Amino acid sequence: MKVLVATDKPFAKVAVDGIRKEIEAAGYELVLLEKYGEKAKLLEAVKDVNAIIIRSDIIDAEVLDAAKELKIVVRAGAGYDNVDLAAATAHNVCVMNTPGQNSNAVAELAFGMMVMAVRNFYNGTSGTELMGKKLGIHAYGNVGRNVARIAKGFGMDIYAFDAFCPKEVIEKDGVKAVSSAEELYAACNVVSLHIPATAETKNSINYELVNKMSKGGVLVNTARKEVINEAELIKLMEERTDLKYVTDIMPVAHAEFSEKFAGRYFSTPKKMGAQTAEANINAGIAAARQIVGFLKDGCEKFRVNK
Ligand code: 3PG
Numbered sequence: 001m002k003v004l005v006a007t008d009k010p011f012a013k014v015a016v017d018g019i020r021k022e023i024e025a026a027g028y029e030l031v032l033l034e035k036y037g038e039k040a041k042l043l044e045a046v047k048d049v050n051a052i053i054i055r056s057d058i059i060d061a062e063v064l065d066a067a068k069e070l071k072i073v074v075r076a077g078a079g080y081d082n083v084d085l086a087a088a089t090a091h092n093v094c095v096m097n098t099p100g101q102n103s104n105a106v107a108e109l110a111f112g113m114m115v116m117a118v119r120n121f122y123n124g125t126s127g128t129e130l131m132g133k134k135l136g137i138h139a140y141g142n143v144g145r146n147v148a149r150i151a152k153g154f155g156m157d158i159y160a161f162d163a164f165c166p167k168e169v170i171e172k173d174g175v176k177a178v179s180s181a182e183e184l185y186a187a188c189n190v191v192s193l194h195i196p197a198t199a200e201t202k203n204s205i206n207y208e209l210v211n212k213m214s215k216g217g218v219l220v221n222t223a224r225k226e227v228i229n230e231a232e233l234i235k236l237m238e239e240r241t242d243l244k245y246v247t248d249i250m251p252v253a254h255a256e257f258s259e260k261f262a263g264r265y266f267s268t269p270k271k272m273g274a275q276t277a278e279a280n281i282n283a284g285i286a287a288a289r290q291i292v293g294f295l296k297d298g299c300e301k302f303r304v305n306k
Pocket of ligand 1: 009055056057076077078079080102271272273274275300
C-alpha cells in the first residue's frame with residue numbers, strides 16, 4: 001500500500017518523521033509531496049496511491065478521477081470543506097478528519113490575535129486588557145472549548161453560542177450559553193469565530209450581526225474566510241471606526257481591508273493556527289493511524305462522508 005502526504009503547507013519535519021514511522025510499521029510505503037504549488041503535480045502524485053493525508057489541500061473530482069487506486073483521504077485537521085465529499089463518495093473513497101488534534105494550537109493563536117488587537121497592534125499607544133472583558137465564542141466545538149479554557153486564565157467573562165451543542169454542555173464548563181448569534185455579538189466585547197464553512201454559515205457574519213457588538217468590539221477569525229460577508233464587513237468598518245478585525249485567513253479583499261483599516265485590521269499571510277510542531281504531530285500521526293486502521297481493519301471512525 002502506498003500512502004501520500006500531499007501538503008502544500010508542509011508539516012514540521014518531526015511530524016513527517018512520526019507519520020513515516022506509523023506507515024512503515026504497517027508495512028506500507030510513504031511518499032511526500034510538499035509545497036507543490038500547481039495542481040498538475042498533485043494530479044501526477046495521486047495516480048498510484050491508496051491513501052492520502054492532506055491539510056487544506058483541495059481534493060476535488062478531478063483529483064479523485066486521477067487517483068484510480070485511492071481508498072481513503074484523511075484531512076489532518078478539523079475542517080474538511082476542501083474535500084468534495086459527494087465526489088469522494090461517488091468514487092468509493094472514504095474521507096476522514098482528525099477532530100481535536102490541532103485545536104489547542106488554533107485556540108492559542110486566537111488569543112495571540114486578541115492580545116494584539118486590544119494592544120493596538122503594538123503601536124506604542126495605550127490599549128486595553130482582556131481580563132474582565134466579555135468574550136463570545138461562536139461555536140463550541142473542539143477549538144471553542146480550548147478557547148474557553150484559556151479565557152478562564154485571562155479572567156474573561158465567557159459566553160458561547162452553538163446551534164448544535166446543548167446549553168447544559170456549555171454551561172458545565174462555566175461558560176454562559178446564549179440562544180442566538182445575535183445575542184452573543186450584542187453581549188460581547190470580543191467575538192472569536194469557530195464555525196465551519198458550510199452552506200448555512202457562508203457569508204453569515206454580516207453587517208447586521210457584527211454591528212450588534214458594543215463600542216470597541218474585536219472580531220477574531222481563526223475559522224474560515226468564507227463565513228465572512230467581506231463586502232458588508234468593509235461597509236460596517238467604514239461606518240464604525242471603533243471596530244477591529246483580526247484574521248488568520250486572509251480575506252479575498254485583503255488589499256482593501258489593509259488600505260482602509262490600517263491599525264484596525266490584521267491578517268496572517270498564510271493560515272497558521274494549526275502551524276505548530278505539536279499540532280502537526282498530533283494531527284499527522286492521528287491521520288496515519290486512521291489510515292492504517294482503515295486499510296487493515298476497516299475501521300471507519302471519523303469518517304465524514306457516511
Ligand atoms: C483545520 O481545519 O484543521 C484548520 O483550519 C487548520 O488547517 P491547516 O491544516 O490547513 O493549517
